Amino acid sequence: DAGVTQSPTHLIKTRGQxxxxxxxxKSGHDTVSxxxxxxxxxxxxxxxxxxxxxxxxxxxxxxxxxxQFPNYSSELNVNALLLGDSALYLCASSLAPLNTEAFFGQGxxxxxx
Amino acid sequence: xxxxxxxxxxxxxxxxEDVTLDCVYETRDTTYYLFWYKxxxxxxxxxxxxxxxFDEQNExxxxxxxxxxxxxxxxxxxxxxxxVVDSAVYFCALSVLRRQLTxxxxxxxxxxx
Numbered sequence: 001d002a003g004v005t006q007s008p009t010h011l012i013k014t015r016g017q018x019x020x021x022x023x024x025x026k027s028g029h030d031t032v033s034x035x036x037x038x039x040x041x042x043x044x045x046x047x048x049x050x051x052x053x054x055x056x057x058x059x060x061x062x063x064x065x066x067x068q069f070p071n072y073s074s075e076l077n078v079n080a081l082l083l084g085d086s087a088l089y090l091c092a093s094s095l096a097p098l099n100t101e102a103f104f105g106q107g108x109x110x111x112x113x
Numbered sequence: 114x115x116x117x118x119x120x121x122x123x124x125x126x127x128x129x130e131d132v133t134l135d136c137v138y139e140t141r142d143t144t145y146y147l148f149w150y151k152x153x154x155x156x157x158x159x160x161x162x163x164x165x166x167f168d169e170q171n172e173x174x175x176x177x178x179x180x181x182x183x184x185x186x187x188x189x190x191x192x193x194x195x196x197v198v199d200s201a202v203y204f205c206a207l208s209v210l211r212r213q214l215t216x217x218x219x220x221x222x223x224x225x226x
């Protein structure tokens with residue numbers, strides 16, 4: 001049973017560039033959530049996708065956008081990168097409607113220089 | 114709004130000692146779920162346990178045990194006979210039904226040989 005997989009594992013981008021991160025949910029899960037974890041802090045919720053629509057959103061600017069595909073996989077896009085966007089980006093998958101189980105991928109470490 | 118507090122930023126113990134990680138949560142909802150995750154240096158969040166708000170029975174899994182007390186809004190995690198491999202950052206998290214996880218700031222546990 002494949003768990004949550006994310007790609008790439010590491011990424012270095014220049015300030016002002018755009019980046020796309022990818023996530024495949026655990027088999028049988030239909031909901032994908034994205035979290036940002038800055039160094040030394042707990043993960044912060046970015047947004048959640050279900051049925052190819054954004055269902056919930058945390059306190060993140062519009063530079064952060066996403067997409068969910070019919071196979072439930074998801075992308076996180078960040079435009080106009082800032083140095084402060086450097087973080088570990090974690091994807092979690094769960095099963096609607098209760099979403100009571102959340103399993104995480106290994107994360108993508110984004111460094112903005 | 115939900116809030117999770119992990120007051121212990123760092124804990125250091127010697128191998129074979131018992132250690133308890135504290136977690137205090139805040140929510141106005143009567144139905145919610147509490148989680149513990151382990152984050153080793155590799156970065157992946159490893160799911161340890163989920164409890165729902167209607168089940169206050171304590172749980173034991175090998176060397177791990179969890180004490181859930183609604184009266185004090187606490188969900189503490191004890192590792193018995195700690196081992197070096199237990200060294201990691203541990204996160205407590207709260208989820209109100211169908212909504213995202215709210216994480217604490219984490220506790221860095223170091224187990225010394």
